[in-house]
Amino acid sequence: MGYWLFKSEPDTWGWPDQVARGAAxxxxxxxxxxxxxxxxxxMKLGDQGFFYHSNIxxxxxxxxEVSRESQPDSTTDDLRWDCVCLRAVRPLLRxxxxxxxxxxxGLEQMVLIHNSRLSxxxxxxxxxxxxxxxxxxx
DNA sequence: GCCAACGTTGGC
DNA sequence: GCCAACGTTGGC
Numbered sequence: 001m002g003y004w005l006f007k008s009e010p011d012t013w014g015w016p017d018q019v020a021r022g023a024a025x026x027x028x029x030x031x032x033x034x035x036x037x038x039x040x041x042x043m044k045l046g047d048q049g050f051f052y053h054s055n056i057x058x059x060x061x062x063x064x065e066v067s068r069e070s071q072p073d074s075t076t077d078d079l080r081w082d083c084v085c086l087r088a089v090r091p092l093l094r095x096x097x098x099x100x101x102x103x104x105x106g107l108e109q110m111v112l113i114h115n116s117r118l119s120x121x122x123x124x125x126x127x128x129x130x131x132x133x134x135x136x137x138x
Numbered sequence: 139g140c141c142a143a144c145g146t147t148g149g150c
Numbered sequence: 151g152c153c154a155a156c157g158t159t160g161g162c
Binding site for chain 2: 033
């Protein structure tokens with residue numbers, strides 16, 4: 001089971017938008033960064049991800065699941081870009097802020113902290129567990 | 139709104 | 151293939 005983190009500006013596509021898609025999920029289109037794309041190519045059906053609000057909130061608010069493995073991005077004809085589909089699983093009972101992640105023991109190596117610009121990031125199993133605990137999903 | 143960090147582009 | 155210029159992202 002792989003663990004990931006997806007960033008989105010809530011102004012553009014927020015957690016409520018993701019939830020509104022229900023079980024059908026939504027294509028995580030628009031990524032135009034090779035590293036982020038490669039991360040999506042590595043994802044398997046059922047992999048779990050955190051849904052992070054950048055700029056506004058700066059916090060992890062929910063859990064999503066890969067509901068379709070990577071396929072061509074429908075928003076471009078450029079064959080370089082493809083993406084997975086995500087469906088909302090459940091919200092964190094308490095959002096986990098970037099501020100908290102920065103000082104939390106065990107999260108020192110999080111990509112979110114060291115490469116905040118990468119929009120699709122890997123998360124380790126240990127980091128996943130710590131954040132779930134902090135979010136009230138122990 | 140500013141700016142640092144990072145990725146991409148294009149001239150050489 | 152190097153690197154300067156430029157654009158974008160996202161925290162502050």
